[in-house]
Amino acid sequence: MRFKQFWELAEVYTAPLNIFLILLGATYAxxxxxxxxxxxxVIYTLTILMFHLAVNIFNNYMDYRNASDEHAYKEKTNIIGRDHLSLTVVRRYFIFFMTLATMLGFILIQMTSYWLLFPxxxxxxxxxxxxxxxxxxxxxxxxxTVTALASGYFVPLVAxxxxxxxxxxxxxxxxxxxFLVVCLPLVLMMFNNLLANNTCDLAEDIVNNRKTLVYYIEKARAxxxxxxxxxxxxxxxxxxxxLGWVPWPVLFLGLLLxxxxxxxxxxFSKQNKKTTFPIVLKTMSIVMVGYPCLFLLGLFLF
Incomplete structure (x- = not known):
């Protein structure tokens, strides 16, 4: 497997987002x-990054396996079908990163508390x-909702x-x-990311029998x-x-509304995966990146 293929299969470009989630927990502490x-x-940060890569590989693998033949998702959208990747090789990559994340997780539990087993x-x-x-x-x-809480709240909470x-x-x-209230802007942005993604993918999701929130409330309400x-x-x-829960430089984000x-x-005018969904991601990054960074800046100014 070429590095470019691994980059897309594991969606490595999304991994840095975890750093900013963890950074919020660290700066708040x-x-x-x-x-x-x-x-x-440090062990926790490595665990999250390895787990993130493993999950992305697994999700692409399962999406490929579960995709309906009624549209061209397998052949034209999913990296596995588009580049004719070996399913055996893909599984091996998943097992490697999942094993590494699990081992690091157990080391972390030994160093801290068995309570971390639950999250x-x-x-x-x-x-x-x-x-x-x-x-x-x-x-x-x-x-x-579940994914937004898991990523936007539980990841920084464990940090x-x-x-x-x-x-x-x-x-x-x-x-x-x-801390949940402090993390709420991140939770809402993660929620927005998935909501926008599912709004753009509604037709494809219906074919694949995925009845997400958008399916029930329809596009306009979404x-x-x-x-x-x-x-x-x-x-x-x-x-x-x-409330005094975050430093004052964070206030600048409110002015960017x-x-x-x-x-x-x-x-808002047109929900399209290729043309307008990236706009949602870029706008979301104002909070996802700006919030932890301004929080960090506030530590130096205090």
Whole structure:
């Protein structure tokens, strides 16, 4: 398998997103509790990256296996069929990265706490059964919500847990609930990403018997929901600053709401995977990248 093929099969270009998710947990830990990085945090970061690659390979494999022959998805869209990749080789790549992620995960648990088994099991379930099983998550109306919470909240939450565990700080339900509000802009952006993707893929999903949220609420309502979700995510930033849960530079993101809504106008008018969906991804990156980075900047200014 050529590197270019692996790059697309594992969707390596999406891996850096995990760094920004983890960065939010790390910056929040330092801002609220004055704790720094440690070795378990490094192990956790590597675990997430390896797991991310494994899941992407698995999802492409399962999408290829489950795709209907009624359209050209297998031959023209999926990298496995388009480049005639060996399914045996694809499975071996998946097993390699999944084994590596599992081993790192167990090392992390030994270094921190067995409580991490629970988010670990949840993460493995969401990652693997997103596209596998008799009723994969990507064929259900809860796919957007479950995946957004798993990625936008639980990934940075575990980073926070790993960093404060060696200290005397007690990890409580109240602490986790407050951090959920802090992570809500990321959760909403992950939700928007999947909602926009499924809106563009509605016709293809129907052929493949995937009944996502968009199938039930229809395209027009899905677009309105995405618009509301974008507005709420940007309006959260002034509230979080006022509450003292995030540093003041994050406030600048709230000022970018008019710019974001203008950028999204082409998508609001027409939902197309090739032409307007990338606009949603670029606009989403304002929050996904800007939020953790401005949070980090705020640490240096305090």
């Amino acid at each position: 330092h801002f609220q509790y004055d704790v720094g990085l440690n070795l378990p945090f 670990g099991i949840l993460g493995f379930y969401v990652g693997l059964f997103y596209s596998a099983g008799p009723r994969p998550l990507n064929s259900l109306p809860i796919a957007e 926070l847990y790993v960093l404060i565990t060696p200290s005397s700080i007690q990890f409580t339900a109240g602490l986790a609930a407050q 677009v309105k929901l995405l618009k509301i979700s974008f507005i709420v995510s940007f309006l959260l930033f002034p509230l979080l600053v006022l 008019p710019y974001a809504m203008r950028k999204l106008q082409p998508y």
